[in-house]
Amino acid sequence: MKIAPSIVSADLTCLENVIEILEKNGIDLYHVDVMDGHFVPNITVGPDFIKNLRKLTELPIESHLMITNPEKYVKRFMEAGSDMITLHSELSSSKDILKNLMDVKRGIAINPSTPAEILNDYYGIVDYVLIMSVNPGFSGQKFIPDVIPKLIRAREIFGEKIEISIDGGINSETVKFVKNYVDIICSASGIFSGNIEENLKKLRLNSIP
Numbered sequence: 741m742k743i744a745p746s747i748v749s750a751d752l753t754c755l756e757n758v759i760e761i762l763e764k765n766g767i768d769l770y771h772v773d774v775m776d777g778h779f780v781p782n783i784t785v786g787p788d789f790i791k792n793l794r795k796l797t798e799l800p801i802e803s804h805l806m807i808t809n810p811e812k813y814v815k816r817f818m819e820a821g822s823d824m825i826t827l828h829s830e831l832s833s834s835k836d837i838l839k840n841l842m843d844v845k846r847g848i849a850i851n852p853s854t855p856a857e858i859l860n861d862y863y864g865i866v867d868y869v870l871i872m873s874v875n876p877g878f879s880g881q882k883f884i885p886d887v888i889p890k891l892i893r894a895r896e897i898f899g900e901k902i903e904i905s906i907d908g909g910i911n912s913e914t915v916k917f918v919k920n921y922v923d924i925i926c927s928a929s930g931i932f933s934g935n936i937e938e939n940l941k942k943l944r945l946n947s948i949p
């Protein structure tokens with residue numbers, strides 16, 4: 741199981757130190773939650789943040805774009821150094837954008853209220869699926885257990901060809917509910933609230949299937 745810290749929830753005043761601790765403790769990639777204050781009711785970071793993060797790490801960087809017009813910005817996120825681009829299935833433009841992306845891993849995200857069947861539209865197009873287990877917008881929300889059947893459905897649709905990622909409310913307790921169904925766990929407050937090193941150790945221990 742890969743661990744993907746949602747890095748914008750870290751203390752960004754000491755990003756270099758945080759990265760050192762994360763990588764010493766064996767994280768696998770960085771998940772960057774990009775919010776525009778329109779598609780979701782919160783604002784976070786843009787391509788410049790990716791550019792800076794790129795200078796500090798060699799691990800893969802995933803840009804999870806929770807923005808209304810991804811077609812306008814996706815190229816900038818790629819040029820800034822993203823290795824993975826995640827778009828939302830709730831936007832009708834996502835399919836065509838993903839189809840035309842080259843040289844990055846392509847992912848489709850699905851909100852808790854969106855039916856899993858929409859994922860059929862992305863068969864053969866994406867490298868991974870990101871199942872939202874909270875309504876996107878803010879970190880620190882409670883995990884929604886109703887999304888577990890969606891993890892199973894996603895695997896039925898895509899088989900082993902793709903990776904399944906879960907994003908929202910994942911910590912060392914809630915990871916137990918999803919560990920058998922996912923390949924990647926994204927975690928924000930589950931890693932950054934309290935002691936990062938201890939949180940990661942517990943998360944890793946409890947994520948063993």
Ligand code: ZN
Pocket residue numbers: 746771772773804907926
């Ligand atoms: Zn995310």
